[in-house]
Amino acid sequence: MTRIALFGATGFIGAACAAALAGAGHEVLPRPARRLWVDGEALTPAPQRAYRPHLAGLAAELDGVGAVVNAAGVAMSAARLSPGLVGGNAAWPRLLADACEQTGVPRLVHVSTAAVQGRSARLDESLRYAPVTPYARSKTLGEQLLRDAAAGGRVEVTLYRPPSVHGPGRRMTSAFAAFCQRWPLVTCGDGNQPVPVALIGNIGAAVAAILAADSAPLVVSHPYEGHTVRTLYETFAPGRPLRTLPTRVVRGLLRAAEPSGQWLPPLSALCRRAELLLFGQGQEPGWLEARGFRLPLGQPAWDEVAAAVHRRSPPGDRPAHGAGGSPLRHADGHTSDNH
Numbered sequence: 001m002t003r004i005a006l007f008g009a010t011g012f013i014g015a016a017c018a019a020a021l022a023g024a025g026h027e028v029l030p031r032p033a034r035r036l037w038v039d040g041e042a043l044t045p046a047p048q049r050a051y052r053p054h055l056a057g058l059a060a061e062l063d064g065v066g067a068v069v070n071a072a073g074v075a076m077s078a079a080r081l082s083p084g085l086v087g088g089n090a091a092w093p094r095l096l097a098d099a100c101e102q103t104g105v106p107r108l109v110h111v112s113t114a115a116v117q118g119r120s121a122r123l124d125e126s127l128r129y130a131p132v133t134p135y136a137r138s139k140t141l142g143e144q145l146l147r148d149a150a151a152g153g154r155v156e157v158t159l160y161r162p163p164s165v166h167g168p169g170r171r172m173t174s175a176f177a178a179f180c181q182r183w184p185l186v187t188c189g190d191g192n193q194p195v196p197v198a199l200i201g202n203i204g205a206a207v208a209a210i211l212a213a214d215s216a217p218l219v220v221s222h223p224y225e226g227h228t229v230r231t232l233y234e235t236f237a238p239g240r241p242l243r244t245l246p247t248r249v250v251r252g253l254l255r256a257a258e259p260s261g262q263w264l265p266p267l268s269a270l271c272r273r274a275e276l277l278l279f280g281q282g283q284e285p286g287w288l289e290a291r292g293f294r295l296p297l298g299q300p301a302w303d304e305v306a307a308a309v310h311r312r313s314p315p316g317d318r319p320a321h322g323a324g325g326s327p328l329r330h331a332d333g334h335t336s337d338n339h
């Protein structure tokens with residue numbers, strides 16, 4: 001049993017981590033994350049000035065703790081680059097690593113995202129980055145700052161990378177389900193391309209598995225959950241036909257949208273999500289699979305999530321086109337992580 005300070009326990013992923021870690025017999029201490037604002041114009045790794053004033057207080061909070069899990073951050077894939085985004089996703093985790101080092105906490109598991117490799121042909125556990133959106137760039141900077149902190153050798157850092165996470169009650173999940181019910185289901189190719197997505201219960205289990213090991217590598221990917229474009233659509237809209245679009249035309253359209261996406265983050269996030277559903281993205285087997293970790297939840301749990309979404313949103317109540325029918329947009333105009 002380890003005393004684990006958990007930051008972001010009030011959030012979607014943090015709550016799942018709290019449940020899984022408590023279930024594994026750990027003492028979980030929920031702690032509030034500091035809100036930092038860092039001028040991220042150039043996204044350069046120099047945020048220390050913003051967090052120095054918080055360091056002593058945070059370090060004191062970690063006294064007697066055996067490990068820290070950071071599930072706190074700004075999970076908005078369509079966010080513009082802002083001091084709050086850089087503060088939450090880059091400066092905050094680095095502050096936490098420095099506080100761990102100062103107090104002598106030996107391990108820090110940071111919830112990063114597969115979005116840091118957004119445009120890579122295949123996801124892997126390397127430090128090769130290909131972020132598409134400002135959100136993904138802020139998470140990439142967070143990883144780089146933690147990598148530098150880990151190089152000091154006094155705190156073992158693990159950057160855990162989940163893809164888009166689904167779960168009951170999650171707006172991204174209900175928006176995706178509504179999209180699958182209402183819009184023509186399209187893909188490029190035969191629809192059997194792998195899609196990296198995760199169930200919330202499996203995220204908690206993966207974090208618990210990382211902490212169950214005596215030591216873990218710097219980067220750990222969430223294991224592939226086995227979904228293809230076709231199976232994901234079938235989960236949320238069983239029986240609906242899948243139509244194939246011409247790959248070259250689609251690639252041309254997405255490329256044409258790229259310059260506008262540079263200054264319009266919601267557009268680049270939307271295009272990135274479209275790319276994932278149209279082309280899929282493969283993944284190299286990683287450290288968790290090599291250790292024999294098995295995801296506790298499989299297709300029956302995905303079916304339950306889809307059924308729960310449909311129960312909550314009977315056909316007559318489902319959002320009309322443009323009012324939540326996109327898999328990306330939430331009612332508040334924000335989006336969850338997608339890469």
Ligand SMILES: NC(=O)c1ccc[n+]([C@@H]2O[C@H](COP(=O)([O-])OP(=O)(O)OC[C@H]3O[C@@H](n4cnc5c(N)ncnc54)[C@H](OP(=O)(O)O)[C@@H]3O)[C@@H](O)[C@H]2O)c1
Nearest residue numbers: 008010011012013032033071072073075088113164165337
């Ligand atoms: N949801 C996904 O699909 C997904 C996928 C991959 C990675 N992630 C990553 O996982 C982490 C958690 O995501 P989530 O979906 O659980 O988000 P969430 O539900 O919004 O929870 C995030 C938590 O972070 C804390 N927080 C809020 N604003 C913050 C800020 N400006 N600076 C620092 N902390 C702040 C809050 O906890 P307190 O009030 O308790 O401090 C909040 O409950 C994020 O870093 C995100 O990038 C999410």
